[in-house]
Amino acid sequence: MPKVTIIMPVYNKMPYVQDALGSLRKQTLEDIEILVVDNASTDASSAYLQKCAAEDPRISLYTLKKNIGPSGAYHYAIDRAKGDYLTIIDSDDFVDPDYAETLYTTAIKYHADITMCRNNLYFDENKQEQLEYQGPDELVLHGGEIEQVIPQTICYGNGMGFPKDRFFPETGAVWIKLYRTEFVRANELQYDTDLWMFCDWEFNLKAFSKAKTFAFVNRTMYHYRQLETSVIHDPKYNPNKLPQMMNAINAVCKDCDAILKTKPVPRLALVKKDFIRTCLGIVYSHYDRHLGGAVSNEDMKDALDTIQENANVKGYYADTPLSAVHGMKRKIDFVIHKNKYVRLISLKKALKHAIGK
Template sequence: MNNIENIRPLISVIMPAYNAENYIEDAINSVLSQSYEEWELIIIDDCSSDKTLKIAEKLSNNDSRLKLIKNSKNIGVSETRNKAINLALGEWIAFLDSDDLWENAKLEKQIAHANKVGASFVFTGSSYINKEGKPFKGVFEVPESVDFNKLKRQNVIPCSSVLVRKECFETIRMERDNMHEDYAAWLRILKSGILAFGVNEPLLVYRLSVSSKSGNKFKTIGMNYRVFRSIEMNPVSSVYFAGVNLVNSLKKYNKILFKNKKIKRLRLTNPL
């Protein structure tokens, strides 16, 4: 085994939480179960009104790697993530939403792949569960690598799958909760010339919610339009790529829809 394989850098896992009492214990336990043990988990409760904070407190008392913080006022997911990034001690940053889960080898396989290809940004494929934790058929497959131009056409990087070097956030932050703030951050990072590498395994377990809201497609277009405007694309190009994103995402998720025929419509809790 060579020296680079022996390196076990600290990973700072960032988990914003708001009214997640039904899911947060499973999310935290999926971090505790990681085969890669060199991590810290920064949980920031954004003024939840349910039992989220109490559940996180109970679990954090049993493992010193869990660091629990409570915001003094509700500041939203973007600023909560930024706050956690500022507090992170790790060389790497990973994100896990409080309703998602990781497979046990997720961090281990990402670090190994980063070492193999010399990556600063690694993401993974996904499987899916519903709000009760029942699995959906089908998985989200990811490409071997993605650059800025490819990512403009479709966001294939689920936030809860990302592992990225902390130095990438020296000048980049997540902004504005009225758009896909994580997608905008990935675009800014890749625009700097960094390549994102995919591990094409469903190491993220992503929670989907069922919705019949007819305006969801239009909402998604609007949020993606704001993403492209935030990275200084002109209005015409922003409209174009927002539309391209929607078409490509629908094609991708049709595979899931066809394998789950009883589901009339799926809406991602944090759409790709």
């Protein structure tokens, strides 16, 4: 049994996948398996992955005939992991040679369920941004101490009063983390395969609520490449953006409520509201950018005010049935086909319906 399983889902990521997979093949920890899921790529990624798998016996390649989304690919890979620990690398990022070894030795040293390092934002060789962290070189939290980390899994920034030496950038991301495989399976930590957005945040929200020991290594070993083609930031118009985001909010809010029923996690209720407001703001900006050209400034302001008001007053809409979300999608699709664009005033009404006002 390998010490660490490194999971890398791939969908149309040439030429970045060369850097990503190349960094995994150079790991100083020898006893690893590299589990690659080709999520029905249509570019040159498939041929390249097949070539690498033929060259390196540590690589297990699974080629899917149908794209099952990012959460589906993660779920598929975790089910097949054989290592004592597992970590996930995005196929457009890359890691330092001692990434797996450092996280593994730290996890063994502290018997950690989750072990985490730092990342930077990688634009190119000449432009990289280091995220701020003011804590010690190494930190270990046990039991109730981890409660302060739980809200950070669905938090974009430290605007909620977290102690500066206990605020960990990118806590919601599945990358930069090593999970004890038995911990994941014993607690039935699974990806929600219905989610196309924030699936990693939802996974970590559950994971940190179950963890007994969390270890942090204050070293930047993961390089997060900044692209405009992510699910959240893709510049192309996505007519499914709103229902996909609604599914994510529903899932995260239900998890938050389940956690709060068992323990009063500080700041979690507040961060949940901010998460909703952030998500709806992303949706608003997306439709505004692509389809809001015919809308007056007054209507734009009215729609944004309604989004913020609903997020603050209602807080969440975890009880909204999925049928209502799907019905809202049909309504928006109708407006698109009828008028060639979505007026933000129509989006405002759809959001009000979804939130239950």
